[in-house]
Amino acid sequence: MNILFGGKAFLRLWDVLSPAFQEHSLDVAEDEEIPSKLPWADIFVIRPMTIDKDILKYGAKLKLVQQWGVGVEGLNVEDCTEAGVYACNIPSRGTGNAEGVAEIAILHMMLLARRYHRAKEKLQEGKVFTPPGVTLWGKRACVIGLGNLGHCVVERLKGLGMSVTGVNRTHREEFSQWGVDTFYSLAEMEKALAGCRFVILALALTPETYHSIAEPFFQSMDRDAFFINVARGDIVVREAFDKALQNKWIAGAGFDVFWKEPPEITDPILNHPLVTTTPHIGGVTDASLNGAIDFIVKNVQRVALGEEPYSCLNSRDLQRKKTL
Known part of the structure; x- marks a missing residue:
């Protein structure tokens, strides 16, 4: 799978991300690079940022938008559904x-x-x-x-x-x-x-x-x-x-x-x-980093197998859309 990470902040984690996703192709996109890089991606892993139809229109083969974290204030789930794309976050409890x-x-x-x-x-x-x-x-x-x-x-x-x-x-x-x-x-x-x-x-x-x-x-x-x-x-x-x-x-x-x-x-x-x-560091720990990576790896594997990913925010709406 081609996995695109949205934002240079992910570069600081590259030494941990690369081995975790070694079976897949990885890349990072700055905000201005998203239109040119998103067409390549099967999966888009995002930091807190705005993702709506204006971004999703570039994801021709996109299957999953995976929020790195719990909050999805910037992720337009309805637009993901309209685009036929899974929208997921990381469940907070049990991931650190x-x-x-x-x-x-x-x-x-x-x-x-x-x-x-x-x-x-x-x-x-x-x-x-x-x-x-x-x-x-x-x-x-x-x-x-x-x-x-x-x-x-x-x-x-x-x-x-x-x-x-x-x-x-x-x-x-x-x-x-x-x-x-x-x-x-x-x-x-x-x-x-x-x-x-x-x-x-x-x-x-x-x-x-x-x-x-x-x-x-x-x-x-x-x-x-x-x-x-x-x-x-x-x-x-x-x-x-x-x-x-x-x-x-x-x-x-x-x-x-x-x-x-x-x-x-x-x-x-x-x-x-x-x-x-404190500078919004409650969820910034060793446990939450490892928990997030482990969770996203599982979701990538599920999408690669054609299965529904975990913690899917638009599961029912996508199923309903498929039956129409």
């Missing part, structure tokens, strides 16, 4: 992605709870045993979004001795088995926040969740609670967050995702004493 992102959520919780910025200042002043912090043990956390990522977060919170309130669009029986003590629907989200010292956002970005975290949400949080976003920046209304921080509706916040990525280096959020930030 959700596991890594859950760990970065815990990192932000700990940094905020132990007042890391202030602790560094005290140490540089030659002082120890200060500032006092907050233990996670014995506290209640609210996890908003109980998909694969939320599941991984809940597991880790329970291991730290925390109580968990879960929020999700629909209820499933297995939530209690994971360790969710109390459940609320998304429509009741603001009611779920009372008594929660930590609030972790783990929702997928959809038209329904876009800007769903607004002023009423932050006003409903306890004043000593911390907000952690490891989901997507655009789920949160930026102006509402800034107001919450300024008015001390919340005690602090941690972000691994932003409204614009990368954020402007002058963005005050990056140096705010009550905010911890």
Whole structure:
């Protein structure tokens, strides 16, 4: 199979990609090279980028567009279906992605709870045993979004001795088995926040969740609670967050995702004493790299054999299209 990787970022992984796909022909395309290189490709592996009919029209023999990662905000699945092309992402749980992102959520919780910025200042002043912090043990956390990522977060919170309130669009029986003590629907989200010292956002970005975290949400949080976003920046209304921080509706916040990525280096959020930030590295780990490669290798093999790939986002629509 001819496999085209979209973006020079994949060149940094070439030493790992080449042996993994040694039975196939590989190439990399910069954005401006896609129109000339895509006609060659059977499979197009993409980073977060826009893929729609204007790109797909160049893929004369294209069989699969494979997202490298979980989020598919830029991948127009309907256009893939219209072109007769499989559209797939990488499932987060079991590939190292959700596991890594859950760990970065815990990192932000700990940094905020132990007042890391202030602790560094005290140490540089030659002082120890200060500032006092907050233990996670014995506290209640609210996890908003109980998909694969939320599941991984809940597991880790329970291991730290925390109580968990879960929020999700629909209820499933297995939530209690994971360790969710109390459940609320998304429509009741603001009611779920009372008594929660930590609030972790783990929702997928959809038209329904876009800007769903607004002023009423932050006003409903306890004043000593911390907000952690490891989901997507655009789920949160930026102006509402800034107001919450300024008015001390919340005690602090941690972000691994932003409204614009990368954020402007002058963005005050990056140096705010009550905010911890990381450069969207939750899913950037050894485990997630190996998990992504292993998963894509399997999908390439399935497509080569004429079988439907795993984690296909347009399976039913393609089947329906074939019967018309």
